[in-house]
Amino acid sequence: MAVLPIIEYPHTVLRRRAKRVRLIDRRVQRLADDMVETLRSARGVGLAANQVGALQRVIVIQLPDEAGARVYVNPKIVHREGYREVEEGCLSIPGYMARITRSLWIRAKGLDRRSGTFHFRADGLLAQALEHEIDHLNGILYIDHLKSHQKLVELEPEPDLRQAAAVAGWRPHVLAHDPPD
Ligand code: NI
Numbered sequence: 001m002a003v004l005p006i007i008e009y010p011h012t013v014l015r016r017r018a019k020r021v022r023l024i025d026r027r028v029q030r031l032a033d034d035m036v037e038t039l040r041s042a043r044g045v046g047l048a049a050n051q052v053g054a055l056q057r058v059i060v061i062q063l064p065d066e067a068g069a070r071v072y073v074n075p076k077i078v079h080r081e082g083y084r085e086v087e088e089g090c091l092s093i094p095g096y097m098a099r100i101t102r103s104l105w106i107r108a109k110g111l112d113r114r115s116g117t118f119h120f121r122a123d124g125l126l127a128q129a130l131e132h133e134i135d136h137l138n139g140i141l142y143i144d145h146l147k148s149h150q151k152l153v154e155l156e157p158e159p160d161l162r163q164a165a166a167v168a169g170w171r172p173h174v175l176a177h178d179p180p181d
Pocket of ligand 1: 089090091092132136
């Protein structure tokens with residue numbers, strides 16, 4: 001397994017539509033393993049193959065309260081219900097977050113890494129992660145969902161980075177002065 005470089009906005013691969021996986025072969029298994037390692041190393045919740053430069057419909061999700069990462073191939077949202085505001089960020093847009101609108105719950109289906117089919121209802125963080133990662137496979141980023149009252153906020157660097165920045169004479173700032181709520 002390997003930690004892969006995460007491609008950052010505005011790289012064009014993030015705007016392309018990933019292709020359907022026809023066969024979950026060793027190459028796809030390897031991609032999934034590398035994506036899980038990359039996601040864990042970045043301490044993220046989800047990662048789509050576009051973000052590591054592979055235009056295949058593969059996503060991985062690591063929920064904070066679960067031991068193992070979820071791997072989904074050709075995932076699809078077949079039903080969405082309701083709306084809620086959530087805080088969201090993306091490993092390809094580091095240092096920013098925003099409050100956007102996501103579904104209250106969804107139904108998703110597709111394949112797991114053993115080519116078994118899944119079809120389940122999800123809410124909470126899992127639903128949000130599925131919507132976010134499946135968007136990636138379609139070339140959509142969370143910033144595309146920002147409405148006029150929802151602003152992108154630059155996060156303050158981690159305390160240790162802040163200290164390093166102070167030494168370098170650099171001060172963090174917030175782009176949008178309105179808090180997200
Ligand atoms: Ni993302």
